[in-house]
């Protein structure tokens with residue numbers, strides 16, 4: 001089961017021992033429309049270490065999805081650089097798999113097993129037999145081995161989400177990118193999916209970049225959280241949140257941190273004067 005204390009120790013050891021797997025370095029993102037240039041983020045920097053569950057948190061329109069798209073290789077930075085394993089990201093690649101919110105994108109004419117096998121075959125990563133083996137392995141991990149031959153329309157929303165996650169993990173990417181993956185689910189299923197994601201992480205230790213605008217979800221899912229200010233997104237603060245999981249929901253420490261994040265996100269008055277470098281402030285690194 002999820003063990004925040006052991007995880008904190010292993011994560012901080014990993015942080016000290018390694019360089020970031022993903023380096024986002026002073027990235028500004030823009031969209032050029034026929035009439036204007038929209039600035040989505042300004043000078044955003046962060047590093048994601050192996051096995052991090054790194055969360056981008058901020059209000060609607062602050063550029064979270066744009067940052068994810070840019071890491072995925074779909075949106076080149078207007079300035080700054082994104083590096084994965086030291087290599088500049090210029091294109092999408094099988095080393096970064098995006099799990100979208102619309103799980104109904106699973107082709108309905110393919111069985112669950114065929115859905116999970118599909119990217120492995122399409123990318124020529126594996127031959128049919130090995131792909132089936134790997135797909136079954138990850139379906140087992142997400143608890144859907146019994147549904148391998150079922151069709152997506154016979155599954156619940158939560159089960160479809162698990163198929164989508166199994167499909168992504170089967171590609172064994174360097175990073176899993178998730179943009180509000182559980183936003184369309186009802187509250188109970190959403191909580192269950194968060195729990196399952198953490199259990200799966202405990203087992204597989206994948207590196208996750210996760211976008212949400214829910215403070216609670218960020219604290220539960222993430223071990224580190226980057227707070228982004230409203231449009232255009234700038235880094236507001238970075239928070240260590242490895243100590244929280246679903247069991248901490250409603251606890252005093254959890255509530256206090258949630259309130260502190262809320263103030264940082266929405267209360268301009270709570271922001272200290274703009275220092276040039278991030279300041280260590282307990283478990284919160286401020287930077288403006």
Ligand SMILES: Nc1ncnc2c1ncn2[C@@H]1O[C@H](COP(=O)(O)OP(=O)(O)OP(=O)(O)O)[C@@H](O)[C@H]1O
Nearest residue numbers: 031038040059060061062063064065066067213231
């Ligand atoms: N394809 C596009 N063309 C032009 N502007 C865009 C495009 N996509 C996003 N934007 C703009 O870029 C800014 C950041 O958008 P983005 O979707 O990254 O925000 P977000 O933080 O993911 O918001 P939400 O929480 O609502 O999903 C917004 O002002 C948005 O209007």
Ligand SMILES: [Mg+2]
Nearest residue numbers: 064065066179
């Ligand atoms: Mg978005």
